[in-house]
Amino acid sequence: MAEGEGAVNSPVPVGRRAREVVARAERLSGLARGVLADHARAVDQVRTALAPLLAELVAQELEGIPVSRLKDVTEGRLRLGALETAGFGSVRPVFEASRHELRQIPGVGAQTADQALAAARQIARALEETVSVRIDVDHPEPRTTALVIALRRIVEAGPELRRAVDAAGKAERRIAALLPVARPAGGRLRMALAGGAGRERALTAVGELRALVADAVSKGVPMLLTQASTDLLRESASDAEAWVDFALRSTEYYSQLASIAGSAPDVEAAEGFLPAEVADRVHAQGLDDTHCRVSLRGYQSFGARFALAQRRVVLGDEMGLGKTVQAIAVVAHLAADGHRHFLVVCPASVLINWTREIRSRSTLRAVPVHGPGRLDAYAEWRERGGVAVTTFDVLHSLPDPRKAEKHPLDAPAALVVDEAHYVKNPDARRSRAVARWTNLCERVLFLTGTPMENRVEEFRTLVRYLQPDLVPRIQGSDAVAGPHTFRRSVAPAYLRRNQQDVLTELPALVQVDEWEELGAADLDAYREAVAAGNFMAMRRAAYVHAEKSAKLQRLRELVEEAAVNGLKVVVFSYFRDVLATVRQALGDEVLGPLAGGVPAARRQQLVDEFTAAPGHAVLLCQIEAGGVGLNLQAASVVILCEPQVKPTLEHQAVARAHRMGQVRSVQVHRLLAADSVDERLLHILESKARLFDAYARRSDVAEATPDAVDVSDGTIARRIVEEEQERLAVAGGGVSRGDRE
Template sequence: MGRDGRETVARGVRLRGAAQAVVDDHARAVEAVRAALGPIHDAVAGRELDAIPVARLQDVTEGRLRLGSIEKSGFRTVGAVLEAGPYRLRQIPGVGQRTVDQMLAAARRISDAVHETVAVTIDVDRPEPGTTALVTALQVLVEAGPDARRAVGRATALTERLGPLLLDAKPAAGRLGMLLAGQDRRARALAAVTDIRSLVDEAERAGLPELFAQTSVDLLRGPSSDVAAWVDFELRSAEYYGVLAEISGRRPDAAAAEGFLPEEIAERVRTQQLDDSHRRVSLRGYQAFGARFALAQRKVMLGDEMGLGKTIQAIAVLAHLAAEGQTHFMVVCPASVLVNWTREIEARSALVVRVLHGPDRHHAFADWKGRGGVAVTTFEALRGFPEPGGGEVGLLVVDEAHSVKNPKAQRSRAVALWTGRCERALFMTGTPMENRVVEFRSLVRMLDAEVADSLGERNALLGSVAFRKAVAPVYLRRNQDDVLTELPSLQQTDEWEELSASDEEAYREAVRAGNFMAMRRAAYMRPEGSAKLDRLGEIVREAGENGLKTVVFSNFKDVLGVVREALAAGPAAGTPLFGPLTGSVAPARRQRIVDDFAAVPGPAVLLGQIQAAGVGLNMQAASVVVLCEPQIKPTVEHQAVARAHRMGQVRPVRVHRLLATGGVDERMVRILAEKTRLFDAYARRSAVAEATPDAVDVSDADLARRIVEEEQARLGMTGGESAASG
């Protein structure tokens, strides 16, 4: 044994020490969140209890309590009863000890229920010391990311395995140990050293010592400042709320989170492993379940309500299959979201993306066939590609799957052909399908003909839960209210679109003229081929089909006119359209329009010029906001979004900013991001900044001139008219 054994034991001790350090560092970070969360949670629960009338104690005791004298003595809420305690309650005339005991027991039952159900929401507009402490504590875990979760899991398993082995191997750690140990003890020590060597070698091959060291550094590194933590929270609120839900133990209703699946299917899904080694984003519990569902059931449709992260769930499935050795994947989507898919996969995973679009798509297809990766293409392009061989494609993802509900359409036939040739398929749609059995059946038939044949109108008539049970082998849908226990208050998405040929032509004309404002609105000036307009229509349609109201903002009156005509003729046909609200509309009239918009019981669309409608009006009836183009002043965007995202908003607000790649939008976003974002974030929260957005924004003229010159150079044009024209 000798030196080799001692060195092996020493390596095991060092590895176990590093693993235990990660576990301890993570535990301290979690405890810091709990310590900050506790007082806030208690305060929220206290306010809730102070709003519950004392009469509710009758419900808990089935009417056995007499509360007249209690209320007359000033104890009108459950919170007041709990605060009073037994001594003060006993002083009330006519109230005996038995009544006090029963009353307090009932109050505590209500208190326990309130503490279990109330959710802590973080108000980014009113940071307080308590919420700041919570956000900074959460940032440590959010910044550490999925690698920390992976490291803690591996570290926990290693410490559990190495602990007993190191104890058995103790005699081998010193020169005299083996000599003094008995025969059985020596045999156990030798066996333990062999096992330790194997474990340590395996850990080093997997890079675990480096992972543990980096994770410990990440968990011990605090935020650079409170402001930095708040800025990060604004950018990644969903991730913060996900960590908060996990630590607080507040889980959504299990049946709702699992889409009311039958127990036998739900159990099979729960036991499905989910490898995260190729993934760069953490999943919420319902998202992990959705990914496992797709893996366990092989060919499925994910119908989660918009805003629940269907794309992230699809990426989790792709990452898992890549970790298992699959090399080729295909994502099919509308052209309007092709760029978004590309960017999301690159940002959220370690997978290679290959875009199969445009005139070179067949060359790109051949390259993908040879080298593998995630191919991202459109429905139209898919029709021109040769069908895959059996088992060649690890997963076919079909986004906006309701687009292929007509079985006679060419795009539907192409998708059906590919689905049949792939072992796994994941269809995605945010459109609720319960009341569209004929359309739904055609989609299900591509996934499972037997389920499609068994699906009848009667299933839908029995209600959504019964319908989902009937299609459980292939369909999973969850709603925001069911699964987001701490609702992210604001979700922002940049929707990157590639300009169509007509868009590009209009854009080049504006650049040649040096007309900055025309460049900004060029993507809407030829509506029949507008990529942005197509994507806006999809967002409005999906919002409407989910019963949500939408506000559409633009800086330009003519863009709003184009949008109104397009929506009225297509995606929003039959949906009430209000506005546009412009500077020429009297303030009183503007408010009446907003009130009428809010009064509509179902979906509706409100159009507004961002400078006129984005200030002074409350639009909290809307939960979807669309910005037609980026604004020169970031504060203008923040103020406009704040019209919907404010007190009284009962649902999370989803903001979509429509951006075109490669031109003025991309340059504006990049240039504005070059400014000191921490200063902007601090200034945004000041009364001065809210009143005077010009205080923290770059000059309009300087920005316009710079972008026009850069675009003219990029497109090989000489300077045209004044950059400030238009």
């Protein structure tokens, strides 16, 4: 039997062989200590670079806090009259003063000075836990450059670094405890002096060391530790290299920064405000990331473990928070547990993106099951395993894998349904297909940013696929009764987090309503549409006469300004003819339009060309096509040609650019015509947007019934047409929906 194998059953080595075991353990311990020391040094470098940036942010916050707030900290015991008389208007100058400086102020004694300083420092410590450093790629300066360089060392080591540090810590703790006990077994004299109990402990410790070293070698731990130290000891990057890498991988940089700085988001928000009993079950769930190629953020790890612990759930995170990565982490965990077959169902527009993400974020095989060769691909997946990625339209044609003549198999270990709100209508063919597959699979994960977009009943439909027993508990009255009642009713099957709660480093989102007056030609076209009762024509009347369009002129100005600054622009409209008009106005150099009829491969190609274009570029998108499943974070300017009937359409479109990984502020310009359908639409939708926020985002109390969450397109159209016909005193013949062409 080879050395180190079968440690429990083979004779425990004594003398020379024991010394060899101890020596191997010492070498492994040395590797472990080296990794821990190198990692600690790298982390200290980040903290050193971070300290002045945090100090500046804290000072800015202290500047805005009145000095009178120091009383709150001392429960009213502090006398501030002398400080205020001396010109101390905010907490900042108190915090920055020394005890000696404060005591020089007339009327400030030793006790007052000490109390004031202690209170200011207490406020500053609290602020340190809430402020977040944002790295501005457009305005690098020496302090942020030093931080980026320090972070790059850790980021460059990759997700394997955390595994190496964990393995090093575990090995070092066990070896450090066993080595002193085992060493007497290396010599007869020392064994003789150890006494009976000491000899027994020494032999046991040697056996445990031999097993520990053998296990570490079988798992490749020595190589993992060696590589980690090599990565951590690499020469520092140049300023330019570090900034370029940050621009490409900002998500990884911010993830490491949040971990080191301890600036994690609010725990309750990061855990979706789940009840304690559900959160505790999730915390107890492990997550094996052996097959992952990405480091998960804390809230992402929680989301993956939620899906594993609860088995059949809806992950409703806001766009940009990495639902795809969380789903891949779930699949990777199950793969590490020995499962081989998984199925992802998604819209055709994002099939390519899913395939790419699986291959880049994990070691798993991605098997596209789509197009003419879908049945052959499906057969290959059954035979070889991996993650099959198919579309809603193809799913219904896939046979039950358990009944296949060749390579029959159990149901997939997990079914992931992306954009799950596509199956809100239980009578649709794609919904029936999803229902059939959810019945086959033990674990099911629905992904959607807006599962409760319109009514609580639609959310009930989604839950009915997953946990039918839960449906009777999800009543519309729960929402009216208050957020806590509602959360209790949906918590076993629903988790949602928002960007502002968990992405504290996300750059600013600047939203500007660009109001324009309709010109004479615009107004004539608008009056005609109102008289005809054509709601869709009313919405795009401002673009009928391109040469005289006020909206189009403003759009040109915004694009020209972006071009001067080298910024990429995405232009969204609901209407293809509006996008055609914009394209004609801007010239053929613009990309797109990315519209519903464009094949999935071409959509991704347009996005790739837009992303790869150096400097300024413009991409035209039909909002229903560009707002779903595509990553447009290369853009830092978003232009909405008209307001949307559904608030979530705009939100989804903007979130395509303003999402995790974005490194610049995002400007959102909404083009609006005064005294028109735009103004009426915004007024009507204010309450609808508030209700959507209440139920789908934070579940806050809403002063309305659940049915009020839905205001149908037809209802809005009729109301606006009637109001505009009355305002303009034109005759109307009812509402014509028109088309989007």
